[in-house]
Amino acid sequence: MTCLALWMPQLDQIFVTASHWLLSYLPAALQPLASAILSVAAIIVAFATLFALTTLLERKGLGRMQNRYGPNRVGPCGLFQPLADGVKSLTKEDIVPIRADRAVHFMAPVLLVAASFMGYAVLPIGRNMIMVDMNAGVLFFFAVGSLMELAVFMAGWSSRSKYSLLGAMRAIAQMISYEVPLVLASIVVLMQAGSLSTVSIVNMQASYSGIWPHWFVFTPWGFAGFVLFMIAATAESNRSPFDLPEGESEIIAGYYTEYSGFKFALFFLGEYIGMFATSGMAITLFLGGWSAPFSFLAWVPSYLWFFAKLLTIIAIFIWVRGTLPRLRMDQLMNLAWQFMLPMTLFNLIIAGVWHFMPGGLLRWLVCSTMVVVPCILFGGGLKRKKKFQIRTYHFSQ
Amino acid sequence: MTASFMILAVLTVAGTVSAMGLRNAVHCVLALALSFAGIAMLYLQLGAQFVGFTQILVYVGAVAILAVFAIMMTHNDKPMALPDSHAAWVAGCVVAVAVFAVLTRAIVSSTTAVQIQTQTVAPQPGVTVQQIGDALLHRFVVPLEIMGVLLTAALIGAVVIAMDRREEMK
Amino acid sequence: MVGEGILKGLAETARNFFGSYVSKDRLTTVQYPEQREPQIEATRDFPFLVYDGADWQQGMRCVACQICEKECPPKCIYIDKSKDKKPDAFGKSQFYPATFNIDISVCMSCQICVEVCPFDAIKMDVDYHLSSDNRFGGLMLNKQRLSKSNEYYNAIHPTEAAAVDAQRAEEKAKLDAKAKAAADAKAAADAKAAAESSLAQFAPNQSAAGDPQ
Numbered sequence: 001m002t003c004l005a006l007w008m009p010q011l012d013q014i015f016v017t018a019s020h021w022l023l024s025y026l027p028a029a030l031q032p033l034a035s036a037i038l039s040v041a042a043i044i045v046a047f048a049t050l051f052a053l054t055t056l057l058e059r060k061g062l063g064r065m066q067n068r069y070g071p072n073r074v075g076p077c078g079l080f081q082p083l084a085d086g087v088k089s090l091t092k093e094d095i096v097p098i099r100a101d102r103a104v105h106f107m108a109p110v111l112l113v114a115a116s117f118m119g120y121a122v123l124p125i126g127r128n129m130i131m132v133d134m135n136a137g138v139l140f141f142f143a144v145g146s147l148m149e150l151a152v153f154m155a156g157w158s159s160r161s162k163y164s165l166l167g168a169m170r171a172i173a174q175m176i177s178y179e180v181p182l183v184l185a186s187i188v189v190l191m192q193a194g195s196l197s198t199v200s201i202v203n204m205q206a207s208y209s210g211i212w213p214h215w216f217v218f219t220p221w222g223f224a225g226f227v228l229f230m231i232a233a234t235a236e237s238n239r240s241p242f243d244l245p246e247g248e249s250e251i252i253a254g255y256y257t258e259y260s261g262f263k264f265a266l267f268f269l270g271e272y273i274g275m276f277a278t279s280g281m282a283i284t285l286f287l288g289g290w291s292a293p294f295s296f297l298a299w300v301p302s303y304l305w306f307f308a309k310l311l312t313i314i315a316i317f318i319w320v321r322g323t324l325p326r327l328r329m330d331q332l333m334n335l336a337w338q339f340m341l342p343m344t345l346f347n348l349i350i351a352g353v354w355h356f357m358p359g360g361l362l363r364w365l366v367c368s369t370m371v372v373v374p375c376i377l378f379g380g381g382l383k384r385k386k387k388f389q390i391r392t393y394h395f396s397q
Numbered sequence: 398m399t400a401s402f403m404i405l406a407v408l409t410v411a412g413t414v415s416a417m418g419l420r421n422a423v424h425c426v427l428a429l430a431l432s433f434a435g436i437a438m439l440y441l442q443l444g445a446q447f448v449g450f451t452q453i454l455v456y457v458g459a460v461a462i463l464a465v466f467a468i469m470m471t472h473n474d475k476p477m478a479l480p481d482s483h484a485a486w487v488a489g490c491v492v493a494v495a496v497f498a499v500l501t502r503a504i505v506s507s508t509t510a511v512q513i514q515t516q517t518v519a520p521q522p523g524v525t526v527q528q529i530g531d532a533l534l535h536r537f538v539v540p541l542e543i544m545g546v547l548l549t550a551a552l553i554g555a556v557v558i559a560m561d562r563r564e565e566m567k
Numbered sequence: 568m569v570g571e572g573i574l575k576g577l578a579e580t581a582r583n584f585f586g587s588y589v590s591k592d593r594l595t596t597v598q599y600p601e602q603r604e605p606q607i608e609a610t611r612d613f614p615f616l617v618y619d620g621a622d623w624q625q626g627m628r629c630v631a632c633q634i635c636e637k638e639c640p641p642k643c644i645y646i647d648k649s650k651d652k653k654p655d656a657f658g659k660s661q662f663y664p665a666t667f668n669i670d671i672s673v674c675m676s677c678q679i680c681v682e683v684c685p686f687d688a689i690k691m692d693v694d695y696h697l698s699s700d701n702r703f704g705g706l707m708l709n710k711q712r713l714s715k716s717n718e719y720y721n722a723i724h725p726t727e728a729a730a731v732d733a734q735r736a737e738e739k740a741k742l743d744a745k746a747k748a749a750a751d752a753k754a755a756a757d758a759k760a761a762a763e764s765s766l767a768q769f770a771p772n773q774s775a776a777g778d779p780q
Binding site for chain 2: 134140154
């Protein structure tokens with residue numbers, strides 16, 4: 001047990017020491033560039049593997065929830081299914097519609113994947129394991145996330161097809177509407193942490209009082225913020241129940257109807273990578289990043305905790321996908337503007353109250369009430385019955 | 398005049414020239430978005446992290462999308478025709494040269510430009526987000542509040558216009 | 568409570584997920600084609616011809632009456648009657664079909680041919696693995712392919728086949744009894760005729776035997 005205690009800090013920093021050792025073989029002038037390339041390669045390998053694993057886990061998980069097996073033919077328990085999917089998408093014919101805008105049609109998936117991968121630069125995956133420690137890291141993350149909307153528009157417009165255009169309009173409207181609650185939900189954390197740097201936010205949460213961690217999710221405003229952030233993240237990455245822009249039974253495939261083969265796989269990849277990046281940001285902001293949930297578990301390497309939390313969030317995404325029906329466009333918009341936006345603004349006030357009240361039970365009671373009551377009121381407001389009017393048809397003369 | 402500055406400058410200027418010169422409206426907007434991104438990277442190269450990321454978030458993420466929505470709503474598939482008359486070209490060139498002259502004089506004779514010309518050290522990020530926040534809420538609080546009121550008025554105006562049109566349609 | 572429906576839905580899905588590892592009725596998938604779902608007895612797919620005994624040509628019950636061909640709604644049965652006759656299971660000599668084709672791409676499994684057959688010769692099969700890669704005749708089943716034994720029929724439709732077998736046995740018993748009765752009567756008449764002829768044979772002998780006295 002003691003030798004384990006001696007080895008664990010080394011194991012925790014094993015990737016850092018390995019990269020320093022590799023870089024020591026290069027001249028000093030090339031070292032920053034090589035270090036950047038090494039980090040980029042590591043991120044791409046790790047998260048692309050996680051993407052492959054997630055597609056398999058999602059299909060098997062959804063299958064079990066729907067009383068059936070998932071894929072189980074291609075390897076033991078279907079483990080080589082992602083490989084088969086990859087081969088399929090690479091060998092399919094790449095069809096570009098004859099009226100499509102070829103240059104923009106090609107650039108759209110490239111931009112989507114590039115924008116999704118850029119978000120990982122500011123996620124601290126382990127202790128001292130962040131690619132670029134920026135002063136304004138959280139702002140960088142949201143800036144890069146807003147590039148995805150442009151990519152969606154490019155995909156939808158360049159295909160010159162009505163399904164693509166409709167899907168693109170809906171997708172952009174949805175992504176813009178949910179970006180506001182996403183950013184506002186993270187502002188409460190920035191208020192508490194006093195910094196935009198992800199490393200300092202995680203370091204603030206990495207301490208313990210007794211065995212309980214100081215994660216922000218264990219406070220009333222943090223819990224509300226986490227739930228709102230996760231709902232907005234689900235909507236940002238066009239996942240069920242917010243997948244109207246790409247729902248197969250509604251609009252064929254929305255903005256990527258006219259894509260086939262590898263470009264389709266790139267869209268899929270870009271969406272999932274964006275989902276992982278947003279989950280990683282949620283983990284960094286609310287769930288304490290790479291820190292362990294209890295102080296006696298702190299000997300486990302930090303990157304393992306990050307990926308454990310990421311896998312838990314992915315499991316919850318899959319669970320929600322298997323449970324909830326798809327939201328209609330107007331229900332989606334109502335949820336964003338009439339529930340999530342007021343709740344996030346209220347959350348800011350609650351975080352302020354928490355900051356200025358002295359610690360203790362009263363603070364907990366007041367803030368919890370301030371979270372629960374508006375939630376019920378706004379939720380009740382959403383359920384208000386819509387008055388339907390007699391439908392008038394406007395036919396063209 | 399480092400290599401990265403040259404590359405970014407070429408990218409930005411190319412984007413802006415394409416935005417004026419391309420036939421297809423959507424291509425113009427995308428080229429404009431590229432030039433916004435180039436400007437953001439120039440800000441980052443100067444060490445102004447907050448402004449750079451806000452430039453991407455606001456200009457590329459919102460203004461370009463706004464332009465794109467305008468084009469989608471009007472469905473302008475036909476390429477724009479170039480103006481025919483010679484007089485319009487000449488007037489345009491004169492105005493452009495005049496604006497360029499004024500801007501160049503203003504930039505070259507400003508104090509910070511003189512400092513960068515004489516020093517060769519790379520600029521440090523001397524301004525942190527915290528300092529920007531402090532300045533906004535202490536020294537520039539009145540402009541901040543006025544901008545807030547302006548934005549709220551614009552938001553309410555947009556909602557009122559949209560609501561009016563919907564009631565007209567009933 | 569706000570959000571109650573969502574929580575109940577999530578609980579149900581979680582119960583499905585974890586229950587699928589423990590109980591059978593939360594994982595109703597059958598690993599086709601290694602495992603098959605059991606079929607009910609009255610399953611019907613496409614018709615087949617029943618034959619008794621070991622030889623499919625000799626034991627075929629069909630007598631080419633062509634009622635099924637006439638009654639078939641999409642007209643998917645094609646029968647050619649033979650020129651000669653052969654004895655059937657009851658000993659009577661009947662025609663037999665020289666060709667009997669069913670086009671199963673047309674057949675709609677309505678079972679009318681089974682219902683109208685007076686000889687219990689055509690019954691419904693339960694086999695559905697009938698796909699073919701020959702589009703110009705792969706789905707036209709001929710007489711040999713359609714003939715399956717009575718044991719097979721008993722295996723796939725036990726109660727029905729048992730009823731048919733019992734009825735046929737009864738008929739055969741009745742026929743046998745009638746034949747036996749006829750044979751008995753014939754034997755009795757033969758014996759009587761033989762006795763009379765033997766008596767008649769003895770009578771002239773008696774007059775001849777009376778003289779030497």
